[in-house]
Amino acid sequence: MDLQAFKQRILPVQGRLFRLAQLFLRNREEAEDALQDVLLRLWTNRQQLDAYHSVEALAVQMTKNLCLDKLKAHNKRKMSDDAELLGVQSDGVSPYQQVEFADSADLIRNLIDTMPDQQKLILHLRDVEEYSFEEIEQITGLSVNNIRVILSRARQRLRDNYVKANDYEAGH
């Protein structure tokens, strides 16, 4: 695999890998570092890449493992960068709405953050990155049924927690 082929096959995926890294690491710089790490590793092992059925699944797997390793390694204090997220969401909304949206987006983010890694990962892969069940199966090594169950639980849990948190705020 030469540089051209590598760029064509791997680089389009880097947005996805980056978002995945950010999901786990909660920090833009660290996510970028992790992304570079993964891509360089893929590049140095490019001779073996052709043997894999799906390079993208491999890359996602590597990113996930690298992030979890990083988290384990220095028992991460979870740093969030709210300012960045605000900037992303601020198109064409009134300042009032913007604050409200930012608050609820933050809330969702924190709720996702509290989930177990597996639920978090599968929810992210399905609802954000729109992977098919087969692709998720390749990445996680779980069966499709298993994935459905975990996904269903993650979605319900997210909604329930959100409703609970909102009610708590409204109750005040």
Added chain:
Amino acid sequence: MKQDIDKLLEKYYEGETSLAEEKQLRNFFQQDDIPAHLQQHAEQFRYFANARNQHPSAASINQLANKLNVPEPVRVISLTSWSLRLVASVALLIIGFAGGLLYNQWRSTQADVNVAAGNGTSSLEIKKVLAYEPQPKTSASERIQAVNQSSELTQADQEITQLLLNTLNFDANVNVRLAACQALTRFENEPGVRDGLIQSLKIQTDPNVQITLIDVLVTIKEKRAVAEMQRLAQNQQALEAVRLKAEEGANNLIHDKKTPS
């Protein structure tokens, strides 16, 4: 429509929706007028839709591209597979051996040419090298070589023997003189050689050459040298070893003369 959405949501939370249906849900919740009872679901779909828009910064992408571009030349040089490395090493070995063989052949042919050329012109060359010069331009080893080459000559002419005698008498280097002395032994039958050797014994001052000369004269049984040897034996300036040798040589020659041969 709303009925649809309710159904879809139900399926969604069961994890049964297809990707297309999920897309439909996300699009629905992107609108502004969402019925109140669905409001509680809206936020997570909005979050998902927004999360998709996050991208790594241009700076980090550039940095990565640079890292990918830099090691390229190294990759070209390195032999990538084991088979290639093996082939390269074998090729190197073969080239080495072939080079060695070729060089050897070249050397031997060169030597042949030298020998062939040497045979034809050696007497000329010897003359050239040994030609008397007030300041010799040739090195001692070259002259020794020339003298030794004379032993390859089957026939020596007057000129060669004269040259050798000159060398024996006047060469600055003792070793050359010794070599000339040895070479002259082979031409003992040439006219002038014996006389020259006897003459030389008078001239030589170096003990080494003197002893060699005495030896040579004894082996060729040159009886005319007896007088000179006896004179040398009496010479107080000569080294004692030389005097003894001269005496011994003279005795040998005299005894040789007396015993009927």
